Amino acid sequence: MAPIPSLKLNDGNSIPLLGFGTGTAQSKRRQEKPGFNQDLVDILEIAIKQGIRHIDGAEGYANEEEIGVAIKESGIPREELFITTKVRDIRTLPGAIDVSLEKLQLEYVDLYLIHSPYGAKELSELQTAWLAMESIQKSGKAKSIGVSNHLQPHIEAILEVATIVPAVNQIEFHPYLQRGNNLVPWLKEHGIEVTSYNGLTPLRKGLGGPLDGPLKEIAKKYGVSENAVLIQWQIHQGIVPITTSSKPERLAEYLQGVELKLEPEEVEEITRVGLTHHFRASQLTRFEPDDRS
Ligand SMILES: NC(=O)c1ccc[n+]([C@@H]2O[C@H](COP(=O)([O-])OP(=O)(O)OC[C@H]3O[C@@H](n4cnc5c(N)ncnc54)[C@H](O)[C@@H]3O)[C@@H](O)[C@H]2O)c1
Numbered sequence: 443m444a445p446i447p448s449l450k451l452n453d454g455n456s457i458p459l460l461g462f463g464t465g466t467a468q469s470k471r472r473q474e475k476p477g478f479n480q481d482l483v484d485i486l487e488i489a490i491k492q493g494i495r496h497i498d499g500a501e502g503y504a505n506e507e508e509i510g511v512a513i514k515e516s517g518i519p520r521e522e523l524f525i526t527t528k529v530r531d532i533r534t535l536p537g538a539i540d541v542s543l544e545k546l547q548l549e550y551v552d553l554y555l556i557h558s559p560y561g562a563k564e565l566s567e568l569q570t571a572w573l574a575m576e577s578i579q580k581s582g583k584a585k586s587i588g589v590s591n592h593l594q595p596h597i598e599a600i601l602e603v604a605t606i607v608p609a610v611n612q613i614e615f616h617p618y619l620q621r622g623n624n625l626v627p628w629l630k631e632h633g634i635e636v637t638s639y640n641g642l643t644p645l646r647k648g649l650g651g652p653l654d655g656p657l658k659e660i661a662k663k664y665g666v667s668e669n670a671v672l673i674q675w676q677i678h679q680g681i682v683p684i685t686t687s688s689k690p691e692r693l694a695e696y697l698q699g700v701e702l703k704l705e706p707e708e709v710e711e712i713t714r715v716g717l718t719h720h721f722r723a724s725q726l727t728r729f730e731p732d733d734r735s
C-alpha cells in the first residue's frame with residue numbers, strides 16, 4: 443500500500459492524514475485488566491504493519507510506556523513515525539514533557555498538545571502554559587506544538603501572547619458536531635490544522651439517525667465500509683481523523699477511507715444531513731445507544 447499522505451503544518455512539519463488513537467478503545471480493557479497493556483502493543487504493531495505511521499497518545503491515557511514498546515518493537519525508523527502526546531495538567535509544564543519522553547523512550551515527540559483548556563481557571567493560565575509549550579518546541583523535545591478541545595476564545599487568548607501559533611487543535615468533529623461550521627474555518631484561517639476525534643459517531647452512538655441511509659448508499663456505491671466514507675468526509679475538508687480499533691480488519695477499512703474519492707455532492711450531502719442534528723458523542727440521548735465497538 444502507498445504511504446499515507448500528509449498535511450503540511452504551519453511550522454513546515456507534516457502530519458499523516460490518519461492517526462491511530464490510543465485513548466478510548468483501550469480504556470475498557472484498562473479497567474478490566476490493569477497493568478501493562480500488551481493488547482495495545484499488539485494492535486499498535488499491527489496498525490504499523492498495515493501502514494499507519496501516526497499514533498495519538500496522551501499522558502492522561504496512562505499508556506505512553508506501551509506506545510514506546512510498540513515503537514521499539516515495530517523496527518520502523520523513528521523519523522518515519524509521527525507520535526503525539528498531550529499534557530494532562532498545564533501546571534506541570536514544561537517538565538511534563540520529560541516524563542512523557544522517558545515513558546515513550548523517545549528523544550522527541552512530533553506533536554505535543556495541551557489536552558484541554560478546562561484545567562485553567564483563568565485565560566492567563568492558558569497563556570502561561572502556551573509560553574511553556576513554546577519553550578518545549580524550542581528545546582527540540584516537540585517538533586510541533588498545539589492544543590486540544592480549545593474553542594475560539596481559548597485560542598484567541600493564546601494568540602495574544604504567542605510567538606508560535608499552535609499547529610493543531612484536536613477536537614471532536616463529525617457530521618453531527620460540525621460546530622455550526624464556524625470553528626474549523628476560523629482555525630484554518632489562522633493557520634491551525636484540525637485533527638478530529640469521535641469521527642465515527644454516526645456509526646456508533648448516532649446509529650439510527652438520518653445519516654444511516656446516505657452513508658450506506660455511498661459506501662455501497664464504492665464497495666467500502668461506511669466508516670471509510672466518514673473518514674474520507676473529514677479528509678476531504680482538510681481534517682486529519684484520529685480513529686482507532688482493536689480489530690485489524692477495521693483498520694484496513696479505515697485505510698480504504700484515506701484513498702477513497704468522493705464526489706463533492708456526496709461530501710455535501712453528508713454535511714447537510716449531519717447539520718440537521720447537533721450533539722457530542724458523550725452526551726447523546728437522541729438516538730438508540732450503540733455499544734457494538
Ligand atoms: N483530545 C481528546 O480530548 C480526545 C477525546 C476522545 C478521543 N481522542 C482520541 O481520538 C481517538 C479516537 O477516538 P474514538 O475512539 O472516540 O473515535 P472514533 O469515533 O473513530 O471511534 C472508534 C471506535 O469505533 C468503533 N467502530 C468503528 N466502526 C464501527 C462501526 N461500524 N460500528 C460500531 N463501532 C465502530 C471502533 O472499533 C472504535 O472502538 C482516541 O483513541 C484518542 O486517541 C481524543
Ligand SMILES: OCCc1c[nH]c2ccccc12
Nearest residue numbers: 465500501502503530557558
Ligand atoms: O482524550 C480523551 C478525553 C480526555 C480529555 N482529557 C483527558 C485527560 C485524561 C484522560 C482522558 C482525557
